[in-house]
Amino acid sequence: MLSTIKRLLIGRPLKSTALGEQKLNKTKALAILSSDALSSVAYGPEQILIVLVTVGATAFWYSIPIAIGVLILLTALILSYRQIIHAYPHGGGAYVVSKENLGVLPGLISGGSLLVDYILTVAVSVSAGTDAITSAFPSLHEHTVLIASVFVIFITILNLRGVTESASILAYPVYLFVVALFVLIGVGIYKIATGSIPPDLHASIGTPVAGISLFLLLKAFASGSSALTGVEAISNAIPNFKHPAPINASRTLLAMGGLLAVLFSGIVYLAYYYGISPKVEVTVVSQIAEQTFGRHFMYFFIQGTTALILILAANTGYSAFPLLAVNLAKDKFIPRIFTARGDRLGYSNGIIMLGFLSIVLIISFHGRTEHLIPLYAVGVFIPFTLSQTGMIVKWVRHKPAGWVSKLVINSIGALISFTVSMMFFITKFEQVWSVIIFLPLIIFIFHRIKKHYESVGEQLRLSTCEPTMPIEGNVFILPVSGLTHVVETSINYAKSLSAQQIIAVYIPFEREDETIFVEKWKKWQPDIRLVTLHSPYRTIIQPLMKFVDTVERKARESNYQVTVVIPQFIPKKGWHNILHNQTSLMIRTRLLYRKNVIVTTVPYHLKK
Structure with missing residues (x-):
């Protein structure tokens, strides 16, 4: 049943040879990898106004020069990441650039920041999309968290179906959004040019504003720079592009x-x-659309496409997070399961983990976008700064042709990105202070995982492993609970392995049961030694573990190997398992941590 549901939701498995078919052309890549950046125009301008409104509506004219500053930063980042794409055509983005040019620690800071940032990408995008829906239908506002969580589950399933399939579906709403905003902007500018919009709704540029300060303007600039999150996603996902991947990217x-x-x-x-x-x-976009078109078809069309792209912008995270996780896993900083491809050739473990953590974040922040955006933005500007700095080091070290102009571009990008990062810490410290805690924590976890993998490799390597002791014979311990076909099958299995000694262990709770069982056993299996361990406290695990330890100590003195053979019947239907106490599973779990003890399960399959 579970397999049927999986096939229905995800689709049939794809052969490894079909990997090339899962690459993206430029049209689909623009939709799937740019949706995060493009969707940010729905909340980036709003973040500027949220800061300026604290000193009054007159200060709104400052949004124009602030927007120009954001565009300068955008230009620097685009040119910088274009150089990163050509310098590192195999992807990896800020993590790889920082690690190779600045060292492991800066690389891990970038990698850790981006991992968290992609989780925030999903949470912010879906929360913002839900806000657009509740703006049009206020009665749904109290169900924000539930709506957002359902959307995350939907996008997770969509990505588990494969990159190409998800891109084919996502391309339509992304391009519809672009068309809708072009129509909105075009009609709005036309109405302004024809005088349909009164010019007294805003203060003139240059109007003096009481209470304005450089600190406030920098805070507004940092907030508006949240519109640039997602710019780095393409450099992380170069392997997803069709050949020639760097040029297409x-x-x-x-x-x-x-x-x-x-x-x-x-x-x-x-x-x-x-x-x-x-x-x-x-939302601001909702207000602009309503003043431009009224609450008619075009208003709802714009709100609908805005909600769609904000929700589907989460797909940028689903495209970049698994690939970044693969790079970190290959370097042994996170579990290796993230390098495994799923049935549809995507990195399913990364996709599922991203969806789960995003839902946790949405629930924790109650789906409030404005609480997530500052943390989201600072998480991406730290890697921006480090990657640009890494490129500066690269050009200075290698001095390739035209390196001076490349150095200037990356220097400008690094300087502005560093300034924005500092502005977030200075002006929004109460919202981003957790970065100071979780980044060192993530890096500590990275190093612990790396240390574990190195330790395992060292212990398993033939050149360094301790010499194994020769095995002179075998002792089999067989826990039994009755005279059954399951026990009989297990005894026959142990005999087939030429065991020097087979010890059946019975653990009764009552003395009467012990006497009866011993008599039955002597008649049924007189050649198999039976040991009874009375358990007055009605536990099976403790007395069995003590007995195994005792036998193992004696066997070790004679270079004998102890094997515990666990009889287990397997019900025909999976749900039947809940009707049984799973004692064999508990015994096996405890024995796995016993040194020098081999655990073998002998299954007996029931027919009905």
Whole structure:
């Protein structure tokens, strides 16, 4: 049944030879990898206004120069990551760049930041999309967490079906969103040009504002820079592109940067000219659409496509998180299960883990986007800074042709990214302070996992392993609970292995049961030694473990190997297992941690 449900949700397994068919062309890659960056125009401009509104609506004109600053940063990042794509065509992004040029610690800081950032990508995107839905339908506002969690589950299943299939589905809402915003911006500018929008809704640029400060403007700039999250995703996911992957990735990055610049500028300008003020339950894009079209078809079309791309922007995280996890797992900093491909050739373990942690985050923050965005943004600007710094070191060390211009581009990107990171820590410390705790914690965990893998490798290596002792004979211990076909099958199995000694162990709770069982055993298996261990406290595990330890100590003196043979019947139907006490499972679990004891399970399959 479970297999049928899995096939229905995920689809039939794909052969490894079909991996090339799962690569993305530029059109699909733009949709699946740029959705996070493009969707941020739905909340990036709003974050600027949320800061400026603290000193009054008159300060909204500052959103224009702040937006210009954000566009300068965007240009620097696009040019910088374009260089990273060509310098590191196998992907890995900030983690690989930082590790190779700055060292392991900066690499782990980048990797850890991005892992958390992609979890936040999913949580922020889905929460923002849910906000767009509840803005249009306020009655759903109290169900925000449930709606967001359902969307995460849907996107997780979609990605488990494979990169190509998810990209084919996601391309439509992404491009619909782009078209919808172009229509909104175009109609809005047309109405402004024709005088349909009163010019007195906003303060003129240059109007003096009481209470404004450089600190506040930098805070607004840092908040607006949240619109640039997701820019790095393409450099992480180069292996997902069709050949030639670096060229296709580079062109996709430029296309994304151009679209993001136009959409961000348009929304900021319309919000300023319309005099839009941020509200708790109504997004800025919703207010602009309502003033431009009224609550008619186009308003709901824009809200619908905005909600779709905000929700599906989470797919950027699903595309980049598993690939980053693969790089970290190959370097032994996280579990190796993240390197395994699933039935549909995607890295299923990374996808499932990302979905689970995102839901945990949504529930923890009650789906409140504004509480997640600062943490989300600072998590990505730290890797921005480190990757740009790593490229600076690379150019200075190797000095390839044209390295001076490349150095200048990366230096500008590093400087601005560092400034934005510092602004987040200074201006939003109460919301991002947890970064100071979780980054060292994640790096500590990375090192512990690495140390474990190195220790395991050292112990298993033939050149360093302790010499194994020769085995002179075998002692089989057989826990029994009755005279059954299961026990008979296990005894026959032990005999077939030429055991020097087979000891059946029976653990009664009552003396009367012990006497009766001993008599029956002598008649049934007189040639098999039976040991009874009376258990007045009605436990099987403790007396059995003590007996095994005693036999193991004596056997070791004679170089004998102790094997515990566990009889176990297997019900025909899986749900029948809940009707039995699973004693064999508990015994096996405890014995696995006993040194020098081999555990063997002999299954007996029931027929009905």
